[in-house]
Amino acid sequence: MEATDRQGKICLVVGGGGFLGRHIVEKLLDRGYEVHVFDLRETFKDDRVTYFLGDLCKKEDLLPAMKDVFVVFHCATPSPLSNNKELFHKVNCHGTKTIIEACKEAGVKRLVLTSSASVVYEGKDVENGTEDLPYACKPMDYYTETKILQEKIVLEANSDDFFTVAIRPHGIFGPRDPHMVPTTVRTAKAGKMKFKIGDGKNIVDFTFVENVVHGHILAAEHLEPGSKICGKAYHITNDEPIFFWDFLSKILTGLGYNAPKKNLPFWLVYIIAVILQVICFLLKPIKQIHPTFTPMTVSLAGTHHYYSCQRAIADMGYKPLVNLDDAIQKTVDSFPELRNTSK
Numbered sequence: 001m002e003a004t005d006r007q008g009k010i011c012l013v014v015g016g017g018g019f020l021g022r023h024i025v026e027k028l029l030d031r032g033y034e035v036h037v038f039d040l041r042e043t044f045k046d047d048r049v050t051y052f053l054g055d056l057c058k059k060e061d062l063l064p065a066m067k068d069v070f071v072v073f074h075c076a077t078p079s080p081l082s083n084n085k086e087l088f089h090k091v092n093c094h095g096t097k098t099i100i101e102a103c104k105e106a107g108v109k110r111l112v113l114t115s116s117a118s119v120v121y122e123g124k125d126v127e128n129g130t131e132d133l134p135y136a137c138k139p140m141d142y143y144t145e146t147k148i149l150q151e152k153i154v155l156e157a158n159s160d161d162f163f164t165v166a167i168r169p170h171g172i173f174g175p176r177d178p179h180m181v182p183t184t185v186r187t188a189k190a191g192k193m194k195f196k197i198g199d200g201k202n203i204v205d206f207t208f209v210e211n212v213v214h215g216h217i218l219a220a221e222h223l224e225p226g227s228k229i230c231g232k233a234y235h236i237t238n239d240e241p242i243f244f245w246d247f248l249s250k251i252l253t254g255l256g257y258n259a260p261k262k263n264l265p266f267w268l269v270y271i272i273a274v275i276l277q278v279i280c281f282l283l284k285p286i287k288q289i290h291p292t293f294t295p296m297t298v299s300l301a302g303t304h305h306y307y308s309c310q311r312a313i314a315d316m317g318y319k320p321l322v323n324l325d326d327a328i329q330k331t332v333d334s335f336p337e338l339r340n341t342s343k
């Protein structure tokens, strides 16, 4: 899309106050779009942005933000590492249906959903998985369960006059990441990162946030009547699968922490995670506990899960903008507050 074509076009980023959402906002502004943000919370101020505070589950909150909008990016979610079944179903399912209703009422024609490559993951190895893999029959957590439902809702809404596409990133990291890097450092600081889970040879995709943003904007600019991307899902990765524990070790050593050297059997850690899950379930009426080591996180740490992005390369001309080594360095440099000062 030419720069002149972008002028006057309004993009709405639902969840634009979050990690990925704010990076999408910044890149849209750089490319000359007018940008609205819709979020529960105002996490930043920018005179170029029109910020709407509200709950995406309420159509009356959404409609003012949708006036004259060219495309909606929906990247809102409750925190993926929480375990609130009701909230996940409310926001990711009911909320997404509400966004679609509001789009149609406001005359918005394009919706780009941030889905997740994890919609096909159920704790077993996925090696170079394509978008044709079936959805997970037994999702490992409520987050994944509702991301599957959400993607189905959005892709099924695609029609001759309402164009939708789902972008499936995997393992997003980068500046202002609230999940990956802070959780890794917190775990290391707690002395729980002394061991690798499994043999340390499981291969995984980690995707730099700027590459995820690039995939989203490419999709929005290809989302036209008759386009082959309409109603489809696309994996967006760095296209550089890496040993899971090599990636974490680069992040940890980059921030001055020791990388895990020894190994623990995967099955042993998994059994401990399951026992922890049962204990947390029993204690729920007394106290909400969110352990770092859950069956899901342990499985992600001990199995292969990397995906082919050939469909995005072929259909949208996607190509990662930042390679993994540069991305890791940019990320480490962006978290001075997480650096190990005790050495």
Ligand SMILES: NC(=O)C1=CN([C@@H]2O[C@H](COP(=O)(O)OP(=O)(O)OC[C@H]3O[C@@H](n4cnc5c(N)ncnc54)[C@H](O)[C@@H]3O)[C@@H](O)[C@H]2O)C=CC1
Pocket: 014, 015, 016, 017, 018, 019, 020, 021, 038, 039, 040, 041, 054, 055, 056, 057, 074, 075, 076, 077, 078, 079, 080, 091, 095, 114, 115, 116, 117, 147, 168, 169, 170, 171, 172, 173, 178, 179
């Ligand atoms: N972080 C990762 O590694 C991956 C994330 N994703 C997807 O990327 C998207 C963005 O994820 P992150 O940026 O990491 O999440 P985040 O937690 O940083 O941002 C989510 C935003 O959604 C907003 N939100 C939540 N409920 C809302 C509601 N009811 N109304 C309005 N706003 C609401 C939050 O306030 C927050 O600003 C999500 O859809 C997630 O499923 C997909 C693959 C990997």
Ligand SMILES: CC(C)CCC[C@@H](C)[C@H]1CC[C@H]2C3=C(CC[C@]12C)[C@@]1(C)CCC(=O)C[C@@H]1CC3
Pocket: 080, 081, 115, 116, 117, 118, 170, 171, 172, 179, 180, 183, 184, 187, 292, 293, 297, 298, 300, 301
């Ligand atoms: C405690 C260690 C064993 C793991 C530390 C790193 C983890 C916090 C991250 C490693 C893989 C990440 C991941 C996600 C969140 C953070 C990790 C578990 C997601 C679940 C985020 C939301 C998604 O859509 C899928 C991601 C898969 C990878």
